[in-house]
Amino acid sequence: MTAPRLARRRAPRPPLVLVVLAGTGVVFVTLPLVALVQRAPWRQLGSLLVRPGVVDALWLSMVTAGAATGVSLVLGVPLAWVLARVEFSGRRVVRALVTLPMVLPPVVAGVALLFAFGRRGLVGQWLDTPLGILLPFSTTGVVVAQTFVAMPFLVVTVEAGLRGADRRYEDAAATLGASRWTTFRRLTVPMLAPAIAAGALLCWARALGEFGATITFAGNLQGRTRTLPLAVFAALEGDREAAIALSLVLVVISLVVLLALRDRWWAPR
Amino acid sequence: MGPAVSLLAEVRLALGALDLEAALEAEAGEVVAVVGPNGAGKTTLLRALAGLVALAGGRVVLGGRVLDDPEASIWVPTEQRSIGYVFQDYLLFPHLSALDNVAFGPRCRGVDRVGARSLARSWLERFGLAEVVGHRPASLSGGQAQRVALARALATEPRLLLLDEPLAALDASTRDGVRADLRRHLATFDGACVLVTHDPVDALLLAKRLVVLEGGSVTQRGLAAEVAAAPRSPWVAELVGVNLWRGRGRGDGIELAGGGWVAAPSAGTGEVFAVIHPRSVALHRRRPEGTPRNVWRGRAEAVELLGDRARVRVLLDDRVPLAAEVTPAAVADLALGAGGEVWVSVKATEVRVHPA
Numbered sequence: 191m192t193a194p195r196l197a198r199r200r201a202p203r204p205p206l207v208l209v210v211l212a213g214t215g216v217v218f219v220t221l222p223l224v225a226l227v228q229r230a231p232w233r234q235l236g237s238l239l240v241r242p243g244v245v246d247a248l249w250l251s252m253v254t255a256g257a258a259t260g261v262s263l264v265l266g267v268p269l270a271w272v273l274a275r276v277e278f279s280g281r282r283v284v285r286a287l288v289t290l291p292m293v294l295p296p297v298v299a300g301v302a303l304l305f306a307f308g309r310r311g312l313v314g315q316w317l318d319t320p321l322g323i324l325l326p327f328s329t330t331g332v333v334v335a336q337t338f339v340a341m342p343f344l345v346v347t348v349e350a351g352l353r354g355a356d357r358r359y360e361d362a363a364a365t366l367g368a369s370r371w372t373t374f375r376r377l378t379v380p381m382l383a384p385a386i387a388a389g390a391l392l393c394w395a396r397a398l399g400e401f402g403a404t405i406t407f408a409g410n411l412q413g414r415t416r417t418l419p420l421a422v423f424a425a426l427e428g429d430r431e432a433a434i435a436l437s438l439v440l441v442v443i444s445l446v447v448l449l450a451l452r453d454r455w456w457a458p459r
Numbered sequence: 460m461g462p463a464v465s466l467l468a469e470v471r472l473a474l475g476a477l478d479l480e481a482a483l484e485a486e487a488g489e490v491v492a493v494v495g496p497n498g499a500g501k502t503t504l505l506r507a508l509a510g511l512v513a514l515a516g517g518r519v520v521l522g523g524r525v526l527d528d529p530e531a532s533i534w535v536p537t538e539q540r541s542i543g544y545v546f547q548d549y550l551l552f553p554h555l556s557a558l559d560n561v562a563f564g565p566r567c568r569g570v571d572r573v574g575a576r577s578l579a580r581s582w583l584e585r586f587g588l589a590e591v592v593g594h595r596p597a598s599l600s601g602g603q604a605q606r607v608a609l610a611r612a613l614a615t616e617p618r619l620l621l622l623d624e625p626l627a628a629l630d631a632s633t634r635d636g637v638r639a640d641l642r643r644h645l646a647t648f649d650g651a652c653v654l655v656t657h658d659p660v661d662a663l664l665l666a667k668r669l670v671v672l673e674g675g676s677v678t679q680r681g682l683a684a685e686v687a688a689a690p691r692s693p694w695v696a697e698l699v700g701v702n703l704w705r706g707r708g709r710g711d712g713i714e715l716a717g718g719g720w721v722a723a724p725s726a727g728t729g730e731v732f733a734v735i736h737p738r739s740v741a742l743h744r745r746r747p748e749g750t751p752r753n754v755w756r757g758r759a760e761a762v763e764l765l766g767d768r769a770r771v772r773v774l775l776d777d778r779v780p781l782a783a784e785v786t787p788a789a790v791a792d793l794a795l796g797a798g799g800e801v802w803v804s805v806k807a808t809e810v811r812v813h814p815a
Contacts, residue, residue, distance in 0.1 A: 358550055361511050364537035365544035366564035367615060376563070380554045 223441065230438055231431045238435040246413045247421035247436065254329065254417060255397040258336035259344075262393045266344040267386060271374060273345070274352035292342045299338055300406025307334060307407075331408035332415050336397035343396050344389035351385025352378070388454050395447045399440065465489075465651035466619055469517035470507045479503055479675040485651035485668075487522075487618075492654045492666030492683070494698055499672045501655040502547070505621045508653065509544055510537040521651075522618050538567070540619075541650075543612030547624040549604050551596035557583060557607045558592040564615035582610040586640075602633040609644065620645075620652040626661055638664060639814045659699040660734055660813060663687060671695050688780060693766040700770070702735040702781050705815065713812065719779060722752035723810035730815035737784035739809035742771065743802040744793055751804035757781065759795045771795060773803055 231238065238244065273285050291299055307314040307325045317323040325331040359381065363373040379386070401419040408415040410424060418436055425433035465487040471480050479500040485491045493501050506512045508519055510527065513534075519527040521542075526535045543564075551560050561579035562572075570578065583592050586606045596604055605625060612620060625641060626634050642665055645652055656662050662669055662683065669686045671679040679691045687703065690696035706713040708727040712720055721733050741747070747754060757775040764770075769790045771783045781803065785793075795801065 356550075358546065359552065361506075361509075361537070362544065362546060362550040362552075363563070363567075364511070365509055365540075365542055365621075366611065367538050367567035368563070369538055369567075372567055377552060381552070383554075 247418050251418040254332045257333045258397040259394040261337045262341040262344045266341045270345045270348035274349045289342045291339050296402025300403040303407040327409045335403040335407045336400045339403050340393045340396040344393040347389030351382050467520040471516035481677050488649050490652040490666040491668045492662040493670045494662050495672035500675045541617045543617035543620045545608045545612045545622045545625050549608035556593050561611045561614050582614045586610045601629045602637045618650040622654040635813050659701050663703050696765050704733045722807040726812050732813045734811040737782040740783035741804045747804045752807040753805040755803045759799045759801050
């Protein structure tokens with residue numbers, strides 16, 4: 191909307207202190223990215239990105255983050271529905287527990303996962319001996335770590351979408367004879383598609399960037415558990431050029447995610 | 460043997476500031492209008508009948524089947540009640556086409572996809588919506604959306620149809636046409652119908668009986684014509700106390716069904732209703748001169764005081780009743796008493812014409 195012509199008074203000048211501090215903040219956030227781009231080996235970029243270790247990490251990251259997002263969708267959408275639509279005692283506790291991984295240091299998450307799913311862990315001991323499933327130091331372990339850390343982002347986004355949705359559509363479905371399961375399937379999920387898509391994207395981005403829980407729980411084995419962030423970390427010691435190239439890949443992906451979510455996050459108000 | 464009572468409801472519940480206590484009956488094939496001011500509990504009453512809010516007491520019986528009876532711990536969930544519900548803003552599912560909106564109910568009640576779609580198509584065709592079957596609700600006009608909502612509610616062949624302000628979301632230009640359509644469809648509907656409205660024209664044109672709900676309780680009930688003719692409170696008088704005549708449009712006037720002529724601009728042709736608000740009726744002791752095109756002679760039958768206004772019931776030509784609203788002082792000036800002769804005038808532009 192354009193401001194009316196009559197009210198063409200100049201906006202008062204903002205206080206200098208605030209402008210200086212805000213500018214410092216912008217510089218602080220952008221400087222590292224500028225430094226990264228400035229040091230990028232642009233000419234060798236193509237050859238760096240097709241090295242076997244790099245290709246392995248890229249491929250592994252795509253597969254694991256995709257799988258973690260899939261698991262999060264299957265478990266997280268129903269979880270969000272229950273949190274938003276079913277009243278039960280202890281709902282607040284459950285919600286707090288489910289969102290805890292968002293603020294938990296990832297390395298702690300990794301340690302906790304070891305005690306749960308490790309060879310001697312709470313559940314892991316049963317997975318190991320009778321079933322022969324070993325999660326730590328496996329690709330599946332990477333997916334477990336990523337799901338643990340990333341699923342809350344999906345749950346929180348979808349639950350907010352459910353709370354903002356007009357529940358009377360569900361009433362309308364009930365008057366037409368729809369059970370709650372039919373309503374969930376044919377109405378709630380399709381109408382919530384934008385929130386689910388945003389939540390899944392957020393979840394995927396978080397899974398892609400997962401480092402602490404992965405390296406603690408799944409280790410750093412090339413081709414098996416070394417995802418992009420782990421590869422960056424490993425390359426930093428010897429092969430700086432590769433580390434920068436991989437970092438650029440992650441920066442580009444982050445920017446794409448940000449652009450995809452622009453309507454939700456920085457839409458003009 | 461008269462028709463079986465289809466809906467028998469006694470609703471008692473408390474919701475926020477509302478204390479609702481209302482009894483309601485509707486025979487099969489009958490339309491009952493619930494009228495009342497905002498916050499009177501009209502929508503809550505409908506939601507209680509649908510099972511969308513719980514009763515604290517009372518019971519709901521539909522066609523002999525007890526749907527709700529808290530004392531006997533009986534409660535049939537909404538999706539198992541044979542109801543159709545048209546919501547005030549229709550609540551058409553935005554991600555489904557008009558066809559799939561209408562097919563949704565039959566699908567939920569066990570009809571296969573192909574069967575449900577062909578059923579939905581025939582319903583939409585019946586409502587003159589053949590051209591918009593594939594449209595999403597966002598691209599429908601208000602009148603079309605209303606018809607799709609009604610078709611969706613009727614496609615499950617419910618025994619009870621609940622209409623919550625079915626015409627309120629429409630603008631004045633489409634309202635008359637949609638109302639006339641609704642009237643036709645309700646005439647062929649063989650279940651019971653409860654209609655909630657705040658519009659006297661809707662209530663009087665669509666319903667046979669009225670239930671007036673004020674502050675959560677029923678203050679008046681009866682045949683629509685009776686309630687309109689003898690409102691018991693200023694509020695009811697304001698709401699439904701209008702004069703409603705049926706007749707045939709003849710261009711610049713209406714030929715009344717029982718004989719008589721009412722001048723009205725653009726009265727159209729065909730069956731119409733003429734609505735005259737009692738406030739638009741002027742009373743005179745002698746034959747008035749001037750511009751009013753409708754001048755009749757009659758007898759004052761009764762005078763009632765309703766708050767700061769007086770309601771005079773006049774019988775025109777010994778046949779046609781008419782309500783007029785004047786100030787108590789005017790009653791004294793005119794020396795109106797029961798049986799007194801009086802002249803009545805109504806400007807032609809004050810006569811509202813609606814197609815029947």
